[in-house]
Amino acid sequence: MAREVLISDTVIELAEPARIPERTFVGRAEELQMCRVAWGVRPDGTDFIDSDVPPLSFRLEGAPGLGKNEIVYEIARRLGLPLYIIQGHEELTPEDLVLLLTPNPKAEYSDSVPALTLRASPLSTALYTGGLFFFDEINRVPERALSPLASVLDGRQYIYSAMAGINIGPPNQEARKSFRFCCALNPSLSNAGHVLPEYIEQRTLPVIEIDHPPFEDLHQIIQASLDPSPDFLSAFTEWYQQEERADVSVRQAIALMNYAMSYEQQVGGAKLGVLQKVSSFILGRKS
Numbered sequence: 001m002a003r004e005v006l007i008s009d010t011v012i013e014l015a016e017p018a019r020i021p022e023r024t025f026v027g028r029a030e031e032l033q034m035c036r037v038a039w040g041v042r043p044d045g046t047d048f049i050d051s052d053v054p055p056l057s058f059r060l061e062g063a064p065g066l067g068k069n070e071i072v073y074e075i076a077r078r079l080g081l082p083l084y085i086i087q088g089h090e091e092l093t094p095e096d097l098v099l100l101l102t103p104n105p106k107a108e109y110s111d112s113v114p115a116l117t118l119r120a121s122p123l124s125t126a127l128y129t130g131g132l133f134f135f136d137e138i139n140r141v142p143e144r145a146l147s148p149l150a151s152v153l154d155g156r157q158y159i160y161s162a163m164a165g166i167n168i169g170p171p172n173q174e175a176r177k178s179f180r181f182c183c184a185l186n187p188s189l190s191n192a193g194h195v196l197p198e199y200i201e202q203r204t205l206p207v208i209e210i211d212h213p214p215f216e217d218l219h220q221i222i223q224a225s226l227d228p229s230p231d232f233l234s235a236f237t238e239w240y241q242q243e244e245r246a247d248v249s250v251r252q253a254i255a256l257m258n259y260a261m262s263y264e265q266q267v268g269g270a271k272l273g274v275l276q277k278v279s280s281f282i283l284g285r286k287s
């Protein structure tokens with residue numbers, strides 16, 4: 001696929017899609033359904049519904065490690081479409097959402113190669129190619145950096161580069177129809193003063209809350225990702241019930257089991273005892 005394109009007479013290099021981990025996805029039927037309805041995806045997840053109703057840009061909200069990214073990955077896996085991701089952070093600038101100017105290492109050896117390359121951001125690339133786009137941790141981004149999103153999310157479906165003085169949007173109807181936007185945030189950050197500006201909040205709906213999965217799903221995720229012995233899985237179940245650690249996230253539970261399994265193998269000890277021992281330094285103290 002040609003990664004270099006000409007937009008308004010400007011040569012631009014497109015971004016690479018995200019590499020989605022191959023993984024067995026567990027549960028979350030209701031959350032997936034809510035996302036698919038927003039995006040106009042068929043119930044089996046494999047294609048878009050042929051409709052003129054514009055898709056909605058859903059927002060996943062939940063504490064870290066509960067599976068927000070994984071839900072977006074699963075939707076992209078099922079659709080078989082490239083997924084482009086921007087990771088939100090405090091230093092992000094408006095132009096980071098659009099175009100980046102980077103030195104071209106090949107220019108050193110040739111006069112005919114320009115010294116600088118214009119690179120499309122993951123968002124610009126998704127807009128141009130009609131890909132799926134995921135803005136992770138969007139509430140960590142300073143408010144002014146989000147301003148280019150207004151034209152992306154209000155139906156105009158393009159983004160303006162102040163640096164190049166051009167709009168980047170879909171070059172054809174096909175790309176226009178398949179572009180999708182979603183985002184995720186951890187709402188506890190918002191209590192610390194990081195709130196989304198009202199116009200972004202209203203353009204990233206519906207809000208889909210991602211809570212702790214039921215224990216059976218957690219059990220199955222651990223089984224699928226670490227393949228522990230049945231004894232170790234039983235010990236985990238026992239530990240979970242005994243300690244009443246319903247606050248443990250999926251990511252923490254995987255790390256805990258990973259560490260406990262290695263610990264048992266290398267140091268030894270009874271499985272439940274090992275879990276009790278290592279949980280204090282994997283999970284910290286119970287709050």
Ligand SMILES: Nc1ncnc2c1ncn2[C@@H]1O[C@H](COP(=O)(O)OP(=O)(O)O)[C@@H](O)[C@H]1O
Nearest residue numbers: 024025026064065066067068069070221250251
């Ligand atoms: N439904 C799920 N099926 C399989 N693995 C999951 C699921 N949800 C979460 N995980 C695993 O838990 C970990 C954290 O998930 P992630 O999506 O990164 O959380 P978040 O984005 O909410 O911080 C990942 O390693 C992921 O593989």
Ligand SMILES: [Mg+2]
Nearest residue numbers: 065068069136
């Ligand atoms: Mg995440």
